[in-house]
Amino acid sequence: MEIHAFLPNRIDAQITLHPASRFIGVTGPSGAGKSSLFRALACVEKRAKVAKSWSFEKIGIVFQQPMLFPHTNVRGNLALAQRHASPNALSVEACVKGCYCEHLLEKPIDSLSGGEAQRVAIARALVNGPSVLLLDESLSAIDIFTRRKIYQFLNTLCVSGQLTCFVISHDLDDLALFSDELVYVEQGKVSLCGATTDVLSQVFEKEGVAIPSAVLEGHKCSESVTQVENMHGIARVMVAGHEVFVTEEAISYTENIKSAYRAHSITEVSNPEQDNGPAPVRFAVKACDVSIDINVGGFNSASTVSILNALPCTITSIEPVRLTSSQNKKSHQQVTWGGKVLLKLILENDSQALYASISHISLSRLNLNVGDKVIARFKLP
Missing domain, CATH: 2.40.50.100 (RNA polymerase II/Efflux pump adaptor protein, barrel-sandwich hybrid domain)
Incomplete structure (x- = not known):
């Protein structure tokens, strides 16, 4: 899988991934260009130029701020996403169960905690049926136990071929546990890309991690x-x-x-x-x-x-x-x-x-x- 994403003065990334990779971790210093990479891939930046070898029809993106619609409740947000869903989209029931937000369906948006809102935002994105899902620190406010259960759910979808997932996170343990490959971005470029364990050891050395895992x-x-x-x-x-x-x-x-x-x-x-x-x-x-x-x-x-x-x-x-x-x-x-x-x-x-x-x-x-x-x-x- 070949990807080239360019956004003037923000990101110029060349990424080569194995065809079998479905869960790709993305990390790097703050301000390195990770979010710009995702915004380019999601086609939300007019100046972005993207060349990619995949033929996926729909790309979903979830940011750190959930951006839920405040005028309706959780169920309403999911229903809006379902209106233009892909034919192979998961059911609402499967999405809310996998994202651990079944109990939140009737809650108004302004009553959700940060972690609850993030879980709903991911479920809403899945309800829309994307082939590629971009998660930009979208689980940062979720406790570690629930976060990893959601990663497990997403990884199951990746293994089954229903989804390709790119995940930005600063939690290297999370990325190490679930990623097929790891991409390291710094100063607007991809400096490391490949097997998770190989890249991880280089990241520990590059960032001077005192107690790595x-x-x-x-x-x-x-x-x-x-x-x-x-x-x-x-x-x-x-x-x-x-x-x-x-x-x-x-x-x-x-x-x-x-x-x-x-x-x-x-x-x-x-x-x-x-x-x-x-x-x-x-x-x-x-x-x-x-x-x-x-x-x-x-x-x-x-x-x-x-x-x-x-x-x-x-x-x-x-x-x-x-x-x-x-x-x-x-x-x-x-x-x-x-x-x-x-x-x-x-x-x-x-x-x-x-x-x-x-x-x-x-x-x-x-x-x-x-x-x-x-x-x-x-x-x-």
Whole structure:
């Protein structure tokens, strides 16, 4: 999929996406041109010039400000959108259920909270039946639990081929969990574009994120558990050939998704409900939740600690954590260094990465170096 969007003095973006990509995340600094890109794609700017390889008939856009019609209630807003809906549009019932706003149908617009209004705006856009949906920070006021459930609903539509979704967000964890590809915009240009995990690692370096998150992929195990007495709300996931434990809440958002890129190529996983195979899942692990164990030989003998999960890894980089500060408003920002270092780890026999944030003291005490084999132990996500 090729896209070129140009808006004088605002955006000049060249984007190349894999044909199978349906959920595309867009991020970058404030003022970089992300919203201008969407306004150009949605044809709401007269000066915009757009060349694209898709043949979609209808494009929907939802901004951070919901822009609902105030003269009618929620049901009325949905009915107005339904008047000119595409033949393949979802029903009102399906849209409000997927956007968690069934209970808001009779509410007047001025009584909605910011998050409620955003949910209604997304449902209204879906009722209109777009082939492409552009979400410009449209879920920013929604709590994380509901937000990710809505992303899951949208992702299901993308996997089924009913929708292609472009999502602008500054929440990198959200984008990492759901995006097939990630686009990074800065200074009116697209500087990074491609596999989500690859782009994400470059974004962390570019933005100097002190405590990044890694997103691991695996398959949910369906077999019964006999060695763990209490598994309520906890799922077993196989990652790189090793069993880890994850809360059901952390992975429920991403079941039945297409797999992310592996080795710069995309492989579409069939629906596990159709082939009865294990469900592909993603879950995020924050660097601050990862500890390093140099006792590689004791991989399976950590029963005396509360940390459940362990994965064998190799240290590929060790970088000091940057802290940016300024003395006053007029002074230039100066980079200072904190008391921690960030380790990048690659899983054994796999290309997936983890991050660990540890102190300089631990780095020295354990005598850690690039190339060392270690065990990454992390808390229950």
